Amino acid sequence: MDEKQIFQEMVNILRPYVKDPALLESATKDTHILDDLKVNSARLVDVIIKCEDVFDIEIDDDDADQIRTIGDAVDVLQKKLN
Amino acid sequence: MKNRVVITGMGVVAPNGHGLHDFEQALREGRSGIRFFPRLEELKFSCQIGGMPENFDEIRTRYFDHEKLMSLNDNIGYMSVSAVDAWRDAGFAFSDDNNGQVDWETGAILGCGIGGMDTIAERVVPMVNEGKTRRMGSRIVEQVMNSGTSARVGGLLALGNQVTSNSAACSTGTEAIVDAMWRIRTGLAKRMLAGGSEGASPYIWAGFDSMRVIARKFNDQPERGSRPMSASANGFVPGAGAGVLVLEDLETALNRGARIYAEILGGYVNCGGQRNGGSMTAPNPEGVQRCIRGALADADTAPDEIDAINGHLTATFADPSEIRNWSQALKRDPQDFPYVNSTKSMIGHCLGAAGAIESVAVVLQLHGGFLHPSINCEDVHPEIEAYGDKIPHTVMEFPELKIIAKSCFGFGDVNSCLVFKKWEG
Numbered sequence: 001m002d003e004k005q006i007f008q009e010m011v012n013i014l015r016p017y018v019k020d021p022a023l024l025e026s027a028t029k030d031t032h033i034l035d036d037l038k039v040n041s042a043r044l045v046d047v048i049i050k051c052e053d054v055f056d057i058e059i060d061d062d063d064a065d066q067i068r069t070i071g072d073a074v075d076v077l078q079k080k081l082n
Numbered sequence: 083m084k085n086r087v088v089i090t091g092m093g094v095v096a097p098n099g100h101g102l103h104d105f106e107q108a109l110r111e112g113r114s115g116i117r118f119f120p121r122l123e124e125l126k127f128s129c130q131i132g133g134m135p136e137n138f139d140e141i142r143t144r145y146f147d148h149e150k151l152m153s154l155n156d157n158i159g160y161m162s163v164s165a166v167d168a169w170r171d172a173g174f175a176f177s178d179d180n181n182g183q184v185d186w187e188t189g190a191i192l193g194c195g196i197g198g199m200d201t202i203a204e205r206v207v208p209m210v211n212e213g214k215t216r217r218m219g220s221r222i223v224e225q226v227m228n229s230g231t232s233a234r235v236g237g238l239l240a241l242g243n244q245v246t247s248n249s250a251a252c253s254t255g256t257e258a259i260v261d262a263m264w265r266i267r268t269g270l271a272k273r274m275l276a277g278g279s280e281g282a283s284p285y286i287w288a289g290f291d292s293m294r295v296i297a298r299k300f301n302d303q304p305e306r307g308s309r310p311m312s313a314s315a316n317g318f319v320p321g322a323g324a325g326v327l328v329l330e331d332l333e334t335a336l337n338r339g340a341r342i343y344a345e346i347l348g349g350y351v352n353c354g355g356q357r358n359g360g361s362m363t364a365p366n367p368e369g370v371q372r373c374i375r376g377a378l379a380d381a382d383t384a385p386d387e388i389d390a391i392n393g394h395l396t397a398t399f400a401d402p403s404e405i406r407n408w409s410q411a412l413k414r415d416p417q418d419f420p421y422v423n424s425t426k427s428m429i430g431h432c433l434g435a436a437g438a439i440e441s442v443a444v445v446l447q448l449h450g451g452f453l454h455p456s457i458n459c460e461d462v463h464p465e466i467e468a469y470g471d472k473i474p475h476t477v478m479e480f481p482e483l484k485i486i487a488k489s490c491f492g493f494g495d496v497n498s499c500l501v502f503k504k505w506e507g
């Protein structure tokens with residue numbers, strides 16, 4: 001799966017947690033999940049679990065702690081998938 | 083000087099109706115919300131009938147987005163929908179984003195009896211036992227904490243006054259109203275949402291089934307199963323749902339031109355101490371009578387001013403004793419006894435939601451000038467036969483109806499009683 005596909009999948013994963021879906025239309029790798037997309041910080045845990053299910057991988061807590069932007073998530077996922 | 087407290091909004095999710103219009107229609111028609119549930123039969127429950135709000139999964143999607151829906155188990159869902167309905171009914175807007183405005187003058191006391199048992203049974207216990215704790219996600223605590231209902235509603239409506247949840251078993255809903263009344267009376271809040279809720283789950287109902295206190299003889303005739311005050315009553319029928327009332331300081335309500343349904347003249351809560359006939363599961367008669375008299379004194383209302391009683395009346399052995407307690411507390415003999423009905427005859431016993439849903443029923447009756455039928459007691463229990471004429475079996479138009487007293491009693495020998503008066507301006 002290439003970076004573009006992982007990015008698109010990440011946007012889909014985030015969709016239920018974003019109050020204003022329009023924010024995802026213009027999302028880039030630099031989009032901050034909490035600050036820009038206004039995702040409730042407690043729900044990041046659920047986003048990580050969803051990623052584990054969708055990509056069939058395990059993301060340990062240290063890796064999860066690094067995720068701030070969509071790009072951070074894509075990087076972690078790429079590393080795990082490869 | 084205590085502030086007068088009025089009711090300016092209501093919301094209800096009941097087994098026989100969602101929303102004030104549907105619920106009032108059901109009450110007037112004597113429409114039962116009790117149904118047979120095959121799942122209870124599969125699980126070998128003795129009682130396979132219950133009262134569960136219908137079409138609720140569809141209803142809740144009309145109120146909340148996907149993100150919120152993931153955090154709403156049935157208990158919190160019933161309460162949230164009822165609270166939003168009550169808030170709108172009181173004339174306020176419900177919006178997800180109100181520009182960061184917090185309503186510091188409004189609070190909520192919204193309780194439940196057992197609460198998020200379905201979440202515990204279906205998610206927490208199996209996942210923890212399978213070593214999957216880290217996969218449970220972020221939504222468990224908010225759904226199982228005792229204040230889960232009030233916490234959710236506080237956020238939905240941006241409430242800034244006291245937001246808490248009480249729990250007093252089957253007395254929860256009415257206790258919440260009494261406590262909220264006091265907060266307004268003493269000037270600590272201008273407005274309070276008060277109510278109760280209970281989820282619909284075999285895991286909640288199982289403990290009552292195993293106590294043999296719920297109806298097991300009417301599985302093939304569910305609508306006849308809930309039989310308060312009947313000779314053939316055979317235990318209560320478990321129910322679920324929520325009721326919320328918006329209580330408001332009279333002056334505040336008048337200043338904003340609010341529609342006022344009724345005034346809460348007074349209320350009282352106490353405990354029988356589990357002595358002298360009282361126990362974990364049965365009320366001490368002296369405690370019940372003191373509670374009723376306490377409510378009347380607080381309301382500055384004479385016993386002969388009570389037009390009707392909406393009883394606790396669950397369809398157990400305790401019904402005749404409750405009627406006797408009312409009679410003694412009010413010093414009114416059968417001939418002179420107020421009319422009496424049981425909303426549970428149509429919705430079953432909604433546990434922590436009971437007092438709240440039934441208080442909504444009381445206020446609708448006062449506002450609409452009618453008494454709803456108490457169904458399934460054509461065969462009045464022999465011990466209270468003398469009071470038979472005071473039980474409406476069909477809807478009774480009653481334009482001069484002014485004051486209804488409402489009681490609830492719960493495990494732990496706890497009691498609550500409220501006195502409501504029709505608002506006539």
